[in-house]
Amino acid sequence: MAFGRIERGSGSRPISDINMTPLIDVMLVLLVIFMITAPLLTTSLKLDLPKAAGGQPSEAGSVLAVAVDASGQLFVGDEPVAREQLLQRGRAAAQRDPATEVQLRADSSVPYGRVAELIGVLQDAGLARIGFVTETPQAAAAPAGPAK
Numbered sequence: 001m002a003f004g005r006i007e008r009g010s011g012s013r014p015i016s017d018i019n020m021t022p023l024i025d026v027m028l029v030l031l032v033i034f035m036i037t038a039p040l041l042t043t044s045l046k047l048d049l050p051k052a053a054g055g056q057p058s059e060a061g062s063v064l065a066v067a068v069d070a071s072g073q074l075f076v077g078d079e080p081v082a083r084e085q086l087l088q089r090g091r092a093a094a095q096r097d098p099a100t101e102v103q104l105r106a107d108s109s110v111p112y113g114r115v116a117e118l119i120g121v122l123q124d125a126g127l128a129r130i131g132f133v134t135e136t137p138q139a140a141a142a143p144a145g146p147a148k
Contacts, residue, residue: 062097064090064127067105072114083121090125101129 066086067075074081076089093100102122106115119130 062093062100064093064100064102065105066102066118066122068107068110068114068118070107070109072110074118086118087121087125090122090127094126098126099129100127101131102127103131103133105133 065077069075074083074086076086081089090102104115104118104122106118122130
């Protein structure tokens with residue numbers, strides 16, 4: 001029997017490369033989470049806004065977001081306020097910046113008289129730039145063909 005020498009390698013060496021797969025997986029999960037939650041953070045009021053075409057968002061410097069829900073409750077941002085509080089906040093906003101734009105969101109079931117009253121309160125506060133926030137209507141159905 002011949003006895004030979006068994007060669008031993010230097011052993012296993014540590015891997016010096018960074019495994020990017022777990023990092024990419026975590027980043028993609030975070031991206032999906034932010035994509036889903038970002039639209040939910042914009043507003044928590046559930047309003048059925050009227051639909052209108054042609055309106056383009058403006059690039060106003062300072063904005064006061066005012067909303068009226070279906071029950072007639074007033075909101076500044078997402079905080080419910082009374083008429084007197086709205087008047088005070090409007091005056092404070094007008095003193096800070098006279099060019100403050102009011103973005104008015106009113107539920108489509110709110111009577112016109114209530115919206116007109118709200119506009120009067122905002123104008124009494126010294127705010128003249130009032131924009132109405134609406135939803136854009138869904139794309140119209142494609143035409144069936146040329147007219148005969």
